[in-house]
Amino acid sequence: MLAKKHTQTRVLKDGVELVSAFICFFAILFPIQVGATNITDARFSFAADTSRLVLELNDTPKYSYFTLRNPDRLVVDLQGVDNRYSFDSLAIKGGLVSKIRHSKPKSAKDTRLVIEMTGKAELKLFPIPKNADFPDRLVIELVDPNPVPVLVNSNGPNRDQQIVVVVDPGHGGKDPGSIGPTGTYEKNITLSIGKMLARHINNEAGMKAIMTxxxxxxxxxxxxxKIAAREQADLLVSIHADAFTTPQPRGASVWVLSKGRADSELGRLLEQTERSSALLGAAAEVIEDRDTERYFAETIFNMSMDLSRASSYELSNKVIREMKGITKMHKRTPQSASLAVLTTPETPSILVEVGFISNPQEEKNLNWAKHRERLALAMFNSIKAYFKQTPPDGTLWAQWKANEPQEHKVSSGESLSLLAQQYGVTVRQLKNENNLSSDVVRIGQVLKIPSS
Structure with missing residues (x-):
């Protein structure tokens, strides 16, 4: 009996050793990083003298770094961070960074980043702990120690070369806004989406968000x-959630200021003597006739308001095109109304209703953080497309657009020699810019026009 028990124990021990050996062999072939930290997102931006790389991670990062010369590089070692995140799609344009790539890490469980620089830089690396709105982040800043001074037109507004967007989360405090069937407050939904939108704007080079x-x-x-006017904003976006007395209506909509409210606002502004005098500037000092001053102020106010409303309408269409891919639209064209928040004549302003909080399904959607993030991203993409097309004067985006090569679509009867004469360049420059091997062009062909 004792011999039999001893045999069973030996078999069991051998089996355990065999399984352990198999597990070790499997682990060698297929290493598993238990609890590995991952890079979940990366963003690059630059403004003025600072280039910034922001890494979002699913845990607090442990890191070290050093620099190399000839050429200038910053090497960042991230301990225990999975190295599979690709930086290939990261748009790097301008600043002190020319490329971001992986290199062989000190350990297979680590990640080594190499940031190739265009010159020497002062370095700032700091982690930001996660909170209710953001995950853990590692911020890497490269500051130019000898920035090129920017010439500012002293006669123009005091701009910092950034596009300023005022984000206005509707309601707040004692005003909860509409309340959903399960008790969701509109003011909380709008604040959450507003913070998400502001984050996207602030992470974009050349843009700045200011929240009301x-x-x-x-x-x-x-x-x-008034906040938009004070900040000399290029845009105001007010965020709200719709409601109705019955639960059936649903869908988002975008609103601009009505012509009637614009006209009444114009009259109110013209009664403010100091406002019209400030608008006319030095001209107000040489206009002795009050009626003449009012006429000139009215003309300028009218032009400003008309331009603002036209820009608001154009942006509204872009927002609708983006949002209809995210949610059902209650109105598929921009709507107009007498809304106090949209009355700044100098600032294009829109109000976005993100859905009906009185609809049970849409209330549920709005309580879902991922849905709110999608709505915020749709608004941001619309804003970005709008300002890329029409950047405000004096901003970085206006400089970038001015430096982009022009394009020309070839029409019937046009030739390279005619186009060269039209744009003040040579035929050889046109051919080199477009990699043309002959002088023949076809109707409908799009050519890049080099700078003369």
């Missing part, structure tokens, strides 16, 4: 456009 509120406070609807 970033906490649960009350701001009068009449005071919100």
């Amino acid at each position: 509120r970033n906490s649960d406070i009350y701001i009068s609807p009449n005071d919100r456009p």
Whole structure:
């Protein structure tokens, strides 16, 4: 009996050793990183003298770094971070960074990043702990120690070369806005989406977001456009959630200021003598007749308001095109109304209703963080497309557009020699710019026009 028990124990021990050996062999062939930290997102931006890389991770990063010369490089070692994140799709344009790539890490469980630089830089690396709105982040900043001074037109507005977008989360504080069937407050939904939109804007080079509120406070609807005027904003986006007395209506919509409200606002502004005098500037000092001053101010206000409303309408169409891929649209064209928040004459302004919070399904969607993020991204993509097409004067985006090569679509009867004469360049320059081996062009062909 004892011999039999001893035999069973030996068999069991051998079996355990065999299984252990198999597990070790399998682990060698297919290493598993238990609890590995991952890079979930990466963003690059630059403005003025600073280039910034932001890494989002699913855990707090441990890191070290050093620099190399000839050529200048910054090497960042991330301990215990999976190295499979690709930086190939990261748009790097300008600044002190020319390329971001992987290199062989010190350990197979680590990640080594090599940031190729265009010159020497002062370095700032700092982690930002996760919070309710953001995951863990590692911020890598490269600051030019000898920035090229930017010439500023002293006669123009005091701009910092960034496109300024005022993000206005509707309601707040004592004003909860509409309340959904399960008790969801509109003010909380709009604040969350507003923060998400502001984050996208601030992470984009050459853009800056200013929020009318970033906490649960009350701001009068009449005071919100004043913030846009004070900040010399290029755009105001007000975020709301719709509601109705019955649960059936659903869908998003985009609103602009009505012509009637614009006209009444124009009259109110003209009664403010100091406002019209400031608008006319030095001209107001040489206009002795009050009626003449009012006429000139009215003309300028009219032009400003008309341009603002036209820009608002154009942007609204872009927002609708983006949002209809995310959610059902209640209105498929921009709507107009008398809305106090949209009354700044100098600033294009839109109000986005992200859905009906009174509809049970849409209330559920709006309580889903991923859906709110998609809505915010749709708004951001629309804003980005709009300003890429029509960047404000004096901004980085205007400089970038001015430096982009022109394009020309060939029409019937046009030739390379005629186009060269039209744009003040040579035929050889046109051919080199477009990799043409002959002087023949076809109707409909798009040619890049080199700078003369």
